Amino acid sequence: MSENPLRFDVQDIREQGGLSVSLDLDAERLLGPQKELAVPEGRIRLEAEFSVGGNTLLLQARLQGAWKLPCRRCLVEHRREYAASLEETYPFTEEHIDIAGCVREAALLELPPWSLCRPDCRGLCPKCGTNLNDRPCSCKPEEPAQFEALRKLKTPKEKQDAEPKT
Numbered sequence: 001m002s003e004n005p006l007r008f009d010v011q012d013i014r015e016q017g018g019l020s021v022s023l024d025l026d027a028e029r030l031l032g033p034q035k036e037l038a039v040p041e042g043r044i045r046l047e048a049e050f051s052v053g054g055n056t057l058l059l060q061a062r063l064q065g066a067w068k069l070p071c072r073r074c075l076v077e078h079r080r081e082y083a084a085s086l087e088e089t090y091p092f093t094e095e096h097i098d099i100a101g102c103v104r105e106a107a108l109l110e111l112p113p114w115s116l117c118r119p120d121c122r123g124l125c126p127k128c129g130t131n132l133n134d135r136p137c138s139c140k141p142e143e144p145a146q147f148e149a150l151r152k153l154k155t156p157k158e159k160q161d162a163e164p165k166t
């Protein structure tokens with residue numbers, strides 16, 4: 001086994017008429033630090049299958065991993081699992097192929113631009129910073145001034161519709 005588990009000998013695969021491998025990779029080592037606050041977490045499970053074509057090797061792979069990233073509303077770090085698949089072809093002219101690049105790319109495509117710790121996350125109180133998922137705070141909800149102004153702009157009919165009928 002070579003040092004890089006994602007490097008393969010093309011001639012070997014051709015002689016064997018294909019190859020199937022299951023790999024368990026260190027996510028942080030493969031993906032490195034990210035510019036965002038997201039962190040690659042744990043292991044990446046990779047199932048890769050090479051088949052030999054007329055003059056290319058076809059790689060079909062599936063990977064499963066997880067990102068750890070802060071919630072958009074409450075900033076608490078949480079885990080987001082993903083599963084992805086990829087397909088790539090390599091010419092026989094290559095002696096060795098390194099599939100790390102395309103595995104990395106597939107994992108990065110699964111990094112969401114933002115994430116919520118749960119769909120109904122209540123977020124942080126804008127006044128005291130309490131995580132409202134943990135407990136309610138005693139701050140009074142206050143409507144920001146611009147909403148107040150917007151409401152005054154509404155036509156009388158809209159206002160009527162918006163107000164509960166008694």
Ligand SMILES: [Zn+2]
Pocket residue numbers: 071072073074075076116117118121122123
């Ligand atoms: Zn949250």
Ligand SMILES: [Zn+2]
Pocket residue numbers: 125126127128129130137138139
């Ligand atoms: Zn508060």
